[in-house]
Amino acid sequence: MSTPVTLETIRTAPKVLLHDHLDGGLRPQTVIDLADAGGYANLPTTDAEELGVWFAEAADSGSLVRYLETFAHTVGVMQNTDAIIRVAAEAAEDLADDGVVYAEVRYAPELFTEGGLSLEQIVEAVQEGFRQGEATAAARGKKVRIGTLLCAMRQNARSLEIAELAVRYRDAGVVGFDIAGPEAGFPPTRNLDAFEYLRQQNAHFTIHAGEAFGLPSIWEAIQHCGAERLGHGVRIVDDIKVEEDGTVHLGRLASYVRDRRIPLEMCPSSNLQTGAAASIAEHPIGLLHRLRFRVTVNTDNRLMSHCSMSGEMAALVEAFGYGWADLQWFTVNAMKSAFIGFDERLAIINDVIKPGYAALQA
Known part of the structure; x- marks a missing residue:
């Protein structure tokens, strides 16, 4: 008999994560410890349990001001090596403990320079932390591979500089580039020089698009900038019409995204906080999965969205009745779409993911 699909059993399944922000996944106690060590005095509380609740409530508040305040605290305590x-290191350990076997974790180096660190020192510190975390997890019998994405903040003018940084460190664990920050008023085409440079360098990049802003953001990201993946991409549903009888009509852009197998880095719980969907059951991921878009499941910000990969998958199981075959499909989609080499991706799919799910379905 197949293993029942529960939160606990999902934790044992191999999972792949493509969209996770380093500064959105700290442990509450770590925020407190680092604030104390670094002299950061702005935390709303120094009780770990209360702080965890505060982060969740601030992120759930519907107030962008309060939501951004959460990152002011996490970034504020991450200003030294x-x-x-x-x-x-703790991010790698936490992901491994949740059954994640491959993850791409992203961050914006420019946010961590307030204490005087150079961009290079920041990248090297992150890579050192990931190596330590991978080693600690491996010693506990949990193998995880972490790739890094460097983000440029789209409202600033440093995207080319960060793109060049990503290329310099691509043989040291940095697997790609991204732009993050507010979509409205800051279209991806503002960063064309960075994307042209990355393409010239045969480097990989994803673009946050179609989360807070609609189809024009997605169209620009793909057709002008050449994005290989879409960060969120949830608003692609605006180009899909479902008739009362269930007939589905795809617009030109939606058809292109599906036909080209452009991966969608979907983050269900986070999308509820930003208003992209009213509930998991109403999230476009259900329709997009049914239409066989290249959908992947992700966490975005594990602290702010009080979520994990296992929790996100369990929520989808509850909302849509998914089974192991569906969870394997999401996982293989993500591994196919990762920014590491083809041989490595294939090895993880054939040697880790497929055997892992076969055992759960036996």
């Missing part, structure tokens, strides 16, 4: 190494 030791802090960055600890956060990265």
